[in-house]
Amino acid sequence: MKTKSPSERADRRKPALIGHNAVNQLPHKSYAFSNGHNPHIPADYWFQSPPEGLTLFVVLYTRACRWARCLGCNLPSKVSQSPVHYSQQMKQIDFIFDFLLSPEQKQDLRKIILSNNGSVLDQETLSTMALIYFVAKMNMNCPHVSVLCLETRAEYVDLTELEVLSRALSEADVPADLELAIGFEAFDETIRNDYFHKGLSLHTFEELARKIAEYSFRLKVYFMLKPVPQITEQEAIEDVQKGIRYLDSIARQYKLAINLHLNPTFVAAGTPLEQAFQQGRYQPPLLESVRQAVLSAQGTTLSVFIGLNDEGLAAPGSSFIRPGDEKLLARLNEFNSTQNYALLK
Ligand code: SF4
Numbered sequence: 001m002k003t004k005s006p007s008e009r010a011d012r013r014k015p016a017l018i019g020h021n022a023v024n025q026l027p028h029k030s031y032a033f034s035n036g037h038n039p040h041i042p043a044d045y046w047f048q049s050p051p052e053g054l055t056l057f058v059v060l061y062t063r064a065c066r067w068a069r070c071l072g073c074n075l076p077s078k079v080s081q082s083p084v085h086y087s088q089q090m091k092q093i094d095f096i097f098d099f100l101l102s103p104e105q106k107q108d109l110r111k112i113i114l115s116n117n118g119s120v121l122d123q124e125t126l127s128t129m130a131l132i133y134f135v136a137k138m139n140m141n142c143p144h145v146s147v148l149c150l151e152t153r154a155e156y157v158d159l160t161e162l163e164v165l166s167r168a169l170s171e172a173d174v175p176a177d178l179e180l181a182i183g184f185e186a187f188d189e190t191i192r193n194d195y196f197h198k199g200l201s202l203h204t205f206e207e208l209a210r211k212i213a214e215y216s217f218r219l220k221v222y223f224m225l226k227p228v229p230q231i232t233e234q235e236a237i238e239d240v241q242k243g244i245r246y247l248d249s250i251a252r253q254y255k256l257a258i259n260l261h262l263n264p265t266f267v268a269a270g271t272p273l274e275q276a277f278q279q280g281r282y283q284p285p286l287l288e289s290v291r292q293a294v295l296s297a298q299g300t301t302l303s304v305f306i307g308l309n310d311e312g313l314a315a316p317g318s319s320f321i322r323p324g325d326e327k328l329l330a331r332l333n334e335f336n337s338t339q340n341y342a343l344l345k
Contacts, residue, residue, distance in 0.1 A: 029068070031077040031270025037061050040091040043078045043117065044312075045100065049337045050305050052147060053110030056101070060092055063125045065118025067153060070185070071196045072227055072265060072273035074313055075117035086127035093134050097141045109142045113149040113181065113220075121156040128161065135165055139172040149179040149220055154200060154208045159215070166215065179218035181261070182208065186227050187243035195228040206250065213254035220259045221247055222307075225293055227265050229273070229282035233289055240293040248300040260297060263307035264290050267318030274315045284320040287328050291344050294332075298341040306332050 037043060043061040047054060063083045064076035101109070114134065120126045138145060148169060162178060169176040184200060186192040193199060209219060223243050226236035240262060251258040264285045267277040276282035290306060297304050308329065310319060321329060331343045 028272045029270055031074045033064060033076060033081040034078055035081055037080065039084050039088040041095055042092045046309065051337060051339055054108045055111040055113060056109055057113045057115065058096060060089060060116045060126060062089060062116040066122065066124065067199060069197045072268050072271050074268040074270050077270060079117050086130050089127055089130035090133050093130060093137055097137045106142050107144065109145050111147040111149065112138060112145055113151065115151040119152040119156045120150050121152040121158065121161065131165065132168065135168045143173050145176050146174060147177050147179050147218065149181050151181040154182055154204050157208055159211055162217065163215065166217070177218055179220055180212060181220035181222065183222045184243070185222065185224045187239050187246055191228055191231060191239060195230050209250050209254050209256055213256045218257040220261055222261045222263060225262060225264045225290055226285040229276040233285060236285055237289050237293045241296045244297045244300060244302065248302055251301040259303045259305060261305045261307055262290065262294060264320040266310040266314040266320055268313050269315040277315065277318055284318055287320060287325045287332070290332065291328060295341065295344045303339060305336055308332060
């Protein structure tokens with residue numbers, strides 16, 4: 001593997017995008033940050049039940065995402081506007097393994113998704129030392145975790161760092177795989193970059209896929225159903241279907257394990273999507289559209305997880321779950337744990 005020079009690495013670490021997460025640079029966002037949160041406690045956590053088994057999704061409380069411009073995103077509102085010291089980040093990690101998880105959960109856990117509502121591989125938000133500390137505590141406390149998933153933007157992926165983390169994961173009694181979780185959001189370039197402001201090119205994504213395949217790391221890719229007001233319900237379904245075909249081709253080309261994580265869009269408070277919703281220009285997608293979109297992944301190499309949790313970030317009255325959706329919701333939840341496509345027919 002070619003090693004990057006220090007200047008190359010420093011260059012890659014530059015806030016490629018915007019230097020600060022100040023919302024006042026982005027007048028279209030009006031949410032506030034959670035600056036009063038106790039920095040010794042994670043911002044949030046919950047459990048999921050994918051086929052891999054019990055999964056902890058934990059959001060560390062750090063400085064917010066430095067991109068902060070994706071149209072319908074208010075994830076930074078759950079974290080801090082200013083840096084959180086690495087020692088405080090490590091206290092949060094102690095909290096997870098010393099208080100949050102019960103002895104039974106530590107034994108039962110099969111996967112951990114580590115997030116900071118931005119990029120855990122951006123060392124300006126989550127310190128590298130804290131990340132390594134997390135792996136050490138996980139290895140010592142959760143002997144059956146087989147996958148550690150790291151949420152990040154693609155530009156912060158440093159293969160040298162990942163190689164070290166992967167080596168540390170392999171030293172556990174049960175070696176764990178490393179998975180990267182990348183927000184792709186929409187397949188169509190105009191929707192993704194012009195309307196949603198994701199700032200992700202196909203070239204960047206494919207380079208990442210090619211590189212991590214060499215290390216046998218896994219990939220989790222976030223897509224959103226109907227992420228912007230400019231498209232119809234049918235166009236939203238078709239965009240996800242195109243995304244599924246594309247990801248399947250990438251998975252086959254690079255022999256890469258890809259999990260599609262499809263989030264039906266909720267209206268995040270304090271974003272332009274909320275304004276569009278209030279002005280009657282946007283309605284969240286129907287759960288029925290989620291069913292149709294996911295069905296097209298049958299027969300592909302992809303595993304699929306449907307995000308049915310708005311993480312408490314939705315504007316009032318803007319959920320994609322409506323009265324009468326209960327039975328379909330139960331089937332989608334069961335699909336998440338079984339990958340049984342018969343539930344979607
Ligand atoms: S979607 Fe992710 S990258 Fe985009 S602003 Fe939100 S946290 Fe940052």
